[in-house]
Amino acid sequence: MMSEDEKSDLGLIKIHNNVIASVSYLATLEVEGVSRICDNLRSSFLNMIGKKTKSGAIDVRSEKTDTVSIIVPLIVKYGYNIPEVALKVQEKVKVAVEEATDLTPKEIIVKIKGVEK
Amino acid sequence: MKTALSILFYTVVFAFIGTIAIAFAFHLIDLSDIIMKLGYLYDDTRMRLITGLSGILFIMLSFAASGVITGKIQREKTIAFSNPNGQVTITLSAVEDLIRRLANQLTEIRDAKAIVKATKKGIDIRMRVVLRSETNIPDFTARLQDLISGKIQEVFGIDEPIIVRIHVAKIATSEEKSKKKPEKTSVEDIQIPYSGMKI
Numbered sequence: 001m002m003s004e005d006e007k008s009d010l011g012l013i014k015i016h017n018n019v020i021a022s023v024s025y026l027a028t029l030e031v032e033g034v035s036r037i038c039d040n041l042r043s044s045f046l047n048m049i050g051k052k053t054k055s056g057a058i059d060v061r062s063e064k065t066d067t068v069s070i071i072v073p074l075i076v077k078y079g080y081n082i083p084e085v086a087l088k089v090q091e092k093v094k095v096a097v098e099e100a101t102d103l104t105p106k107e108i109i110v111k112i113k114g115v116e117k
Numbered sequence: 118m119k120t121a122l123s124i125l126f127y128t129v130v131f132a133f134i135g136t137i138a139i140a141f142a143f144h145l146i147d148l149s150d151i152i153m154k155l156g157y158l159y160d161d162t163r164m165r166l167i168t169g170l171s172g173i174l175f176i177m178l179s180f181a182a183s184g185v186i187t188g189k190i191q192r193e194k195t196i197a198f199s200n201p202n203g204q205v206t207i208t209l210s211a212v213e214d215l216i217r218r219l220a221n222q223l224t225e226i227r228d229a230k231a232i233v234k235a236t237k238k239g240i241d242i243r244m245r246v247v248l249r250s251e252t253n254i255p256d257f258t259a260r261l262q263d264l265i266s267g268k269i270q271e272v273f274g275i276d277e278p279i280i281v282r283i284h285v286a287k288i289a290t291s292e293e294k295s296k297k298k299p300e301k302t303s304v305e306d307i308q309i310p311y312s313g314m315k316i
Contacts, residue, residue, distance in 0.1 A: 041184055069203075075211075078218050082207060083198070083274035090202035107203035111195075115214040 015101050017062060021055035024070050024108075027096035028058075031088045033080035035116040038073040067106040070097070075114045086110040123182035130179075196235055196275065207273060209233040216242065219268055223261070225252040227289045239278035240269070247287040258283045 028034055039047065040057035047053065059071040070093060076085050090108045097105050140146045158164045195206040212233045220229035228247040233240060242265065248254065266279040 041181065078215065080272075081274065082211075082272050083200075083205065086205040087200050087202075090200055090205075094202055105202075109203045110205045112205070112207040112211045114208070114211045115218060117218065 015103070017060040017068075018055055020060045020068060020070065020097055020101060020103070021058040023096050023100045024058050024060070024072060024093045025055050027092045028072055028074060028089050031085060031092050033077050033085035034089065035075040035077045038075065038111075038113050063106070066103070068097075068103055069107050069109065070105050071109045071111065073111040073113050075116050076112055078115050078117050082112055086112065120185055123185040126178060126182045194235070196240070196273065198274070209235060212240070212242075212269065212273070215269070215272060216244065216265055219265065220244070220246065220261075225249055225257050226261075239280060240275065242269075242279065242281045244281065244283045245286050246283060247289055248285055250288050250290045252288075254285060258285070 025037055028037055037056035037058065043053045043056050057073050061069045061071070063069070072089060072093065074089065076082055089110050093108050094105055097103060137146075158168055194209045196209070196212070197204055197206045199205070213231045216231040216233070217229055220226045220231075225248055226246055227249055230245045232243045234243075235241075244261075244265075246261075248257070261283060262281040265281050269275060269279055
C-alpha cells in the first residue's frame with residue numbers, strides 16, 4: 001500500500017493509506033443515515049481473529065500527482081434518501097481527510113451495497 | 118488487474134489438470150514413477166509439511182480469486198450517478214433490500230421477494246408475493262406498484278421509468294398462519310407437582 005509523503009524541515013512525513021481509510025471510516029459513521037461500512041475479506045478475517053480494523057472495506061488509491069481516490073462501500077439505514085446520504089458522506093469525508101492530512105481527495109466514490117433498519 | 122490474475126490462476130490450475138489427464142491417457146507418464154514419487158511425498162516428513170502448506174495456500178488462493186471474480190460481477194450490477202465530489206453507485210441488491218423492507222411493512226403481504234434489473238428502458242422490478250386471503254388483489258397490487266415506484270424514485274432520486282411486475286405466487290389462509298405460530302402455553306397453566314409444599 002502506498003503512502004502520502006510530505007516534507008518538513010526535519011524530514012519526511014509519510015501518511016499511510018490506512019490512516020486516510022480510518023479517517024474516512026470514522027467520518028462516514030458520523031453521517032446520519034449510514035448504518036455501517038461494509039467489510040471485505042481482509043477486514044472480516046481480522047475481525048474474526050479479534051483484531052478490529054477501523055477502515056472496513058474502504059479503499060484508498062493514491063496517484064503519482066499527490067491525489068487520492070477514496071472508495072466507500074456502505075449500508076444505508078432504511079427510510080433515508082440515498083442520494084442525500086451519499087452526498088453528505090462525500091462532503092464529510094472530504095472535509096475530514098482535508099483537515100487531518102492536508103490532502104484534497106480527487107474523488108470520493110460511494111457505493112451503496114444495501115439497506116438496513 | 119486483480120480479476121486478470123484470478124482468471125490466470127484458474128486457467129493455470131485447469132490447464133495443469135488437463136495436461137496431467139492427457140499425459141495419463143496417452144501413457145506419457147510412467148505409472149511406477151508416479152507411485153514412487155507419491156510414496157516419497159507420503160513418507161517424508163518435510164515433503165508432507167510442504168504438501169500440506171501448499172494445500173492450504175491453494176485453498177486460500179482459490180477463495181481470494183473467486184472473491185475477486187464474483188466481486189467484479191457484483192460491481193457491474195449497479196445504478197450510478199455523479200456528484201461534484203465523485204460517483205455514487207447503488208447495487209441492485211440494495212434496491213431489492215429496500216423493496217423487501219417496504220413490502221414487509223404492509224399487513225396484506227405475508228412474504229415478498231424482488232429481483233431488480235437495470236435495463237436501457239429503465240428499472241425492471243419483478244416481485245413475487247404471498248398475500249393474505251382477505252386482500253383485494255387488483256386494488257392492492259395497483260397500490261403496491263405505485264408505492265414501490267414512488268418510494269424508489271423518492272429514495273434513490275432516479276428519474277428513469279420504473280416497471281414493477283407483480284406475481285402473486287400464493288394466497289395464505291389464516292389457518293396456515295395459525296399452523297406456523299403455535300399457541301404458547303402460559304407458565305401459570307402448567308401444574309408443577311409439589312409446588313405448594315414447604316420443607
